[in-house]
Amino acid sequence: MRYRDLAGLKPTPSQLVLGTGVFGSQLPEPEAFALLDAFAAGGGNFLDTAHVYAAWLPNGAGASERTIGKWLKRTGARERIVVGTKGAHIDMKSGASRMRADCLAKDLEESLDRLQSPYIDLYWLHRDDPAVPVGEILGWLNEHLRAGKLRALGCSNWAPARIEEANRYAASNGLTGFCASQIGWALAWPQPAFDPKSLTRYVDAETEAFHRRTGFTQVAYSSQANGFFSGRYGPGLPPEAQKPGVLRKYGSPRNYKRLAAATELAVRRGVSANQVALASLLEQPFPFFAIVGPKNIEQLRDSLAAADLRLSADELAGLECNG
Numbered sequence: 001m002r003y004r005d006l007a008g009l010k011p012t013p014s015q016l017v018l019g020t021g022v023f024g025s026q027l028p029e030p031e032a033f034a035l036l037d038a039f040a041a042g043g044g045n046f047l048d049t050a051h052v053y054a055a056w057l058p059n060g061a062g063a064s065e066r067t068i069g070k071w072l073k074r075t076g077a078r079e080r081i082v083v084g085t086k087g088a089h090i091d092m093k094s095g096a097s098r099m100r101a102d103c104l105a106k107d108l109e110e111s112l113d114r115l116q117s118p119y120i121d122l123y124w125l126h127r128d129d130p131a132v133p134v135g136e137i138l139g140w141l142n143e144h145l146r147a148g149k150l151r152a153l154g155c156s157n158w159a160p161a162r163i164e165e166a167n168r169y170a171a172s173n174g175l176t177g178f179c180a181s182q183i184g185w186a187l188a189w190p191q192p193a194f195d196p197k198s199l200t201r202y203v204d205a206e207t208e209a210f211h212r213r214t215g216f217t218q219v220a221y222s223s224q225a226n227g228f229f230s231g232r233y234g235p236g237l238p239p240e241a242q243k244p245g246v247l248r249k250y251g252s253p254r255n256y257k258r259l260a261a262a263t264e265l266a267v268r269r270g271v272s273a274n275q276v277a278l279a280s281l282l283e284q285p286f287p288f289f290a291i292v293g294p295k296n297i298e299q300l301r302d303s304l305a306a307a308d309l310r311l312s313a314d315e316l317a318g319l320e321c322n323g
């Protein structure tokens with residue numbers, strides 16, 4: 001496993017982060033516990049969840065945080081684990097913004113309760129609402145920091161310009177700003193407007209340039225491009241094994257070239273293409289943490305091994321396929 005400093009959090013978090021969006025809902029509790037145990041046994045200590053997970057599934061609301069809370073209690077591992085959770089998601093029914101002090105406070109209290117913890121290591125705003133001034137938002141978050149309920153702040157699905165605005169405001173007003181961004185980022189980049197209604201953000205040239213220029217930390221979701229590098233996707237492979245949503249999102253000519261390059265390199269290095277794709281992210285010139293979403297132990301083991309795979313500059317250049 002590889003570890004990297006993130007806002008001085010203790011313990012130093014692992015660069016592979018376990019995504020738990022479906023834990024306790026789509027993935028029953030015993031299987032979720034087995035994944036958490038195996039992740040910790042493999043050196044992982046950084047978990048990603050959210051207040052809203054998985055409110056869109058029957059009996060899903062709060063299930064992810066509750067499952068983590070039970071596992072932390074059962075194992076006594078709270079001090080050894082870095083927990084990231086998110087709040088202030090838009091209203092799931094109406095789509096209305098919930099970027100308000102009262103919504104944030106309510107989400108936070110419920111998250112603490114479900115996680116059975118007096119604090120959250122890294123608290124993310126799940127979405128942005130550019131109509132709300134950054135100073136107001138940071139004011140609310142800093143109150144919770146001062147109360148000892150939060151240890152570090154992050155923003156998920158925020159535009160680079162808003163992140164810079166917020167961190168400039170924090171620096172000139174004696175407040176704590178954001179230590180990391182969380183967007184979708186894999187070796188395969190999503191096709192533009194694959195989901196025009198979504199308020200999520202994915203890597204693009206502007207965002208990549210922002211991180212390279214500033215050295216700002218990225219803690220990326222969908223870092224395995226939802227299984228695009230699993231060996232099931234690509235021309236000539238059985239269409240029934242290829243999920244239409246993944247094809248819509250990642251099925252571009254450039255991504256197929258990157259898939260072919262990752263597959264070829266994987267054969268040369270004796271690893272899986274998914275490991276090559278994941279390892280390439282960890283070699284970014286700025287701090288990069290990759291959230292993985294395994295559905296079973298085999299997938300988790302495959303992803304964990306990526307943390308030990310180092311790629312040379314030549315190998316990384318060979319994966320670019322920008323031409």
Ligand SMILES: NC(=O)c1ccc[n+]([C@@H]2O[C@H](COP(=O)([O-])OP(=O)(O)OC[C@H]3O[C@@H](n4cnc5c(N)ncnc54)[C@H](OP(=O)(O)O)[C@@H]3O)[C@@H](O)[C@H]2O)c1
Binds near residue numbers: 049223227274298
């Ligand atoms: N901040 C946000 O807005 C946001 C948004 C989305 C997700 N997230 C976070 O990120 C986490 C992970 O997101 P994600 O599920 O999109 O990530 P992902 O790891 O890119 O995709 C997960 C899918 O990839 C496949 N897979 C997983 N491990 C694999 C492996 N080792 N080899 C081959 N295929 C593999 C599986 O597909 P099959 O099931 O087809 O096998 C799995 O369902 C979530 O649980 C959540 O914590 C955050």
